[in-house]
Amino acid sequence: MxxxxxxxxxxxxxxxxxxxxxxxxxxxxxxxxxxxxxxxxxxxxxxxxxxxxxxxAADGRKLLRRLDVWPDGATPVAALRITDSRLDDAIRPTFLDLAGQADGEPFAHMAxxxxxxxxxxxxxxxxxxxxxxxxxxxxxxxxxxxxxxxxxxxxxxxxxxxxxxxxxxxxxxxxxxxxxAFDYDQTALVATIGHSEPHRGVAVQHFLPGGPFAMLPLDENRSSLVWSERRAFADAMIAADDETFLAEVARRAGPDFGTLSLAGPRGHFPLxxxxxxxxxxxxxxxxxxxxxxxxxxxxxxxxxxxxxxxxxxxxxxxxxxxxxxxxxxxxxxxxxxxxxxxxxxxxxxxxxxxxLFARPAVRSLRDVGMGLVDRAPGLKRRIVAAASGI
The missing domain is CATH 3.50.50.60 (FAD/NAD(P)-binding domain)
Structure with missing residues (x-):
């Protein structure tokens, strides 16, 4: 040319x-x-x-590696566990557990x-x-x-x-x-969270009444928090001090991550x-x-x-x-x-x-649906393939 x-x-x-x-x-x-x-x-x-x-995802990983821009700290996502629960439920059963590989590698990485x-x-x-x-x-x-x-x-x-x-x-x-375009009347609260217990490459997403709460694996015993909340409560969390913020994160994350700490700046953006x-x-x-x-x-x-x-x-x-x-x-x-x-x-x-997840009235129906998907290995493989971009 x-x-x-x-x-x-x-x-x-x-x-x-x-x-x-x-x-x-x-x-x-x-x-x-x-x-x-x-x-x-x-x-x-x-x-x-x-x-x-x-x-x-896998197709994006191939592109970035081809361009020699793969970040050193990229962390493989070995599995994604999804729960659908109320905030104060003592037990959060896993309704859908997605794990798998794309072309011999994890279906996604976090960076x-x-x-x-x-x-x-x-x-x-x-x-x-x-x-x-x-x-x-x-x-x-x-x-x-x-x-x-x-x-x-x-x-x-x-x-x-x-x-x-x-x-x-x-x-x-x-x-x-x-x-x-339209607003969801939600704000995403984001932060890097350190924790005393290892995540083992597992991404966790809790569908809670206020919105999805995700802990996504990063390197060095850290996770990326993406916490969607109704705007009014999110505003209170934005204004809260770090101790109050972490207490609310721990309430939603549950005991599996151990002791939590902030490992970087907090941020937020409207959804x-x-x-x-x-x-x-x-x-x-x-x-x-x-x-x-x-x-x-x-x-x-x-x-x-x-x-x-x-x-x-x-x-x-x-x-x-x-x-x-x-x-x-x-x-x-x-x-x-x-x-x-x-x-x-x-x-x-x-x-x-x-x-679907914002409607409490259909919770039992969607949980049955997720359970059926979880027991269908062929369908789960197709979902992993779609998420990876293969």
Whole structure:
């Protein structure tokens, strides 16, 4: 592929989070240094202080390893245990126990977002990706290219602009892409929790009346807490001191983890559903949270973004190798078709699960259903395969 003129980028990416950096690396890995890729984000020069962690499925793990950005602290998830109980139940029976491997490896790994982002940033610099710590203030599609105006007033041109700038993407809004969105009236409380007893690689998810409560295994006897609560109670927990916060975590985690401690900063974010009406616009594609946001109860949000990236890289690479314009409508429609059904199905499934477990009246029916699944090895293998992306 011939190099583009210095003033015309091949791909400009708005957003320097894990999705934007992974896309930049994947494009350069697939098409080589001749492809001019730039990532624009004012937060690129800021330290990362993120309490969240991501569950990485098998197909995403293959992509990250191929790009040589697999975090050192990634922890295998050997099993997922699901309970459905009231907060003060003395016993929480396991209704569904998912364990298995995908291609001979655990079906998922957990990695702290701060570690993942630092690894991606370092690798992007080594690979020659242009990292520009400035926001894109405006963009306008034109024949054969998109004109990009930076916050400083500088103007750049690119053949394709990718919105990887999060759930409230200003790039998507400027392009006039409509979204279907609503709030769950819940907040996710997140933290890294140390515990005296080992987790043995087991992820635990309790479906409680206030919302799903998950302890997901990390290295060094730590777990990633993702605790969904009704907004009013979550606000009280956000304001609470560490001792009170840990006492409420211990109440929900139960005795299996032993003595708990905070092993990092606490964080929180509102839970909402969002699905873009389209994943493309003139000279623009959406990836990751810019195109879809789902409830974290299934741990699939980051994996859906990685699948966006894999699909977009295929589209760009095939068009580029054929000498075609990968920013043209025909190429972008291929990406739209590749991702629409998968993302819509995931969004419907996660929203449906949330609503099923949010209704106390059907608790006995859903527990019977989970029990039946738990006793069906073939179905469980299919669920593990789907969760792993195989």
């Amino acid at each position: 011939s190099a583009a003129p210095e003033d015309i980028l091949d791909v400009a990416i708005a957003g320097g989070g894990p999705a934007g950096l992974t896309l930049a690396l994947a494009l350069q890995h697939e098409l080589g240094a001749a492809l001019q890729v730039a990532v624009f984000d004012p937060a690129l020069d800021l330290p990362v202080n993120d309490a969240r962690a991501s569950m990485i 702290p977002d701060a570690d993942l982002r630092a690894t991606l940033r370092a690798r992007a610099e080594e690979a020659g990706v242009s990292l520009i710590a400035e926001a894109i203030a405006d963009h306008r599609a034109a024949p054969g290219m998109v004109r990009i105006t930076l916050q400083s007033g500088a103007v750049r041109q690119a053949r394709l602009l990718v919105a990887a700038d999060g759930a409230r993407s200003p790039t998507r809004a400027r392009a006039g892409v409509a979204v279907h 909402r559903f969002m699905l873009a009406a389209r994943f493309v616009a003139p000279r623009l594609t959406l990836v990751g949270d810019a195109g879809h946001v789902v409830h974290p109860l299934a741990g699939q949000g980051f994996n859906a973004g990685l699948r966006d990236i894999m699909a977009l890289v295929r589209v760009v690479a095939e068009a580029a190798r054929a000498g075609e314009d990968f920013g043209a409508p025909a190429a972008l429609e291929v990406y739209e078709r590749a991702r629409r059904f998968d993302v819509a199905a995931l969004a419907a499934a996660t929203d449906g699960l949330y609503r």
